Amino acid sequence: SQQGEEDPQALSIQEGENATMNCSYKTSINNLQWYRQNSGRGLVHLILIRSNEREKHSGRLRVTLDTSKKSSSLLITASRAADTASYFCATNDYKLSFGAGTTVTVRA
């Protein structure tokens, strides 16, 4: 079943701007992962954040996790046209449960 819910569903920004998307979930987790999917393609793993971590960085990506609120956010800084994709959070309690995803469009 789908546990994560993402917000917003769609986001359109100008190149160079930051993009922030949020994910809320319902049950306890071992870790939470963010993935990117380009149209009609497989998923690419972005970041894994464990339940005892609060923030994690990878290049232009910053992920936060608030287990008390059961929420996570993904920030993409200085966006590029190549960041145009759908982004999914997935909670991991042995198997992944994906959120509905946020479609990000970066305008050149």
Add this chain to the structure above:
Amino acid sequence: GAVVSQHPSWVICKSGTSVKIECRSLDFQATTMFWYRQFPKQSLMLMATSNEGSKATYEQGVEKDKFLINHASLTLSTLTVTSAHPEDSSFYICSAPRGSSSYNEQFFGPGTRLTVL
């Protein structure tokens, strides 16, 4: 990073026929693989967990007799859609976790687009 491949990348078949989709881990062994289905503009829904050497575990609502899973080796899992119907048309994606733990990041195949006429 680790690579997971799928074959075929797309397939068109007639209603009533069976279609086999392969998922291979190319440079690592995977005792567990996962099969997902994704409808247009929707999220991935886990269908089943494929276990090497034992029976697959199906999610609620997924018919095991319709979606046959065989994990014959540590690098290959197959999903066979039996007696396919137009409503089975979807994007099927497999994944395998890094290392031996399913708590790790998953490596996804590129997906197989199935169209049933």
